[in-house]
Amino acid sequence: MKTIHVKNILLLIILMIPTVLLAQANYKQPFNIAKDGMITDAAGTTIGSVTKENIVKDHKGHKIAFVDGEGSLIDAHTNKKMGRMGKDGKTYYNANGEIYLTVKDKGETCEIYDASGKKIGDVHSSYKGMACGLHCFENGLDANMQKKPVSAAAYVCPMHPEITGKEGDSCSKCHMKLVKK
Incomplete structure (x- = not known):
């Protein structure tokens, strides 16, 4: 049960990464998902968070996505599938079924790589199942939302x-x- 939860968290976090990369030119790599679930960019700016309940939130605490029981990342506003986690728990696919991200364990943290093999971030091992959640930020947040929560x-x-x-x-x-x- 815990393995499924970790995989779901990692899926959500990983699928969020392209959203951040494509929609926000001001974001700097790498991204980091800390032990407390806070998602930061390279400058240390908090851009969102993930929860133990497989929910992705923006920097204001609003729910923007979640991972369902089948390992799919779902947009909270449209209920559309944005991607899914592979059966190995280390490969993530976009909505078109193309490999999107991979995760490599490095002890207490895991490294996140894009489809071309370029390292794009780190995630604490307790949230590696949510790495796909970065996809959410790439598909919706704009640069003026890059503020720490009040x-x-x-x-x-x-x-x-x-x-x-x-x-x-x-x-x-x-x-x-x-x-x-």
Whole structure:
């Protein structure tokens, strides 16, 4: 079960990388997905995050994509498939079925390579299943969104404190309205 979760996380993160590379000329490589799930560019600017629940969020904490139970990266707004993880857990494919990224284990971190073999980033081993999530940023965020979040989520679910968000959001597990911390 844990292996599937890790693979799903890695898939999401990896599929996000081309989005960042193609849509935002100002992004500098390499990308980094830290142990806490924060995604940063080469300058250390936070551009988003990934969660243990296989959700990709932008720098404002808004859900932009997720990995489903079959290992496919799904756009949260359109529900369209953006790619999928290979059965080996180290190869990722775009929506057309073409090899998109590969991941190589390097101890506590993993290196992310594009289809041509060029290193494009690093991901903490606990989030290697979400490396595909970088695809989301390449397909939607623009350069003026490259700002650090003002603060981590200020609202939490009373029943599930690990679920955070902004005012007006509700819990993804029990659908209760989030309350201020």
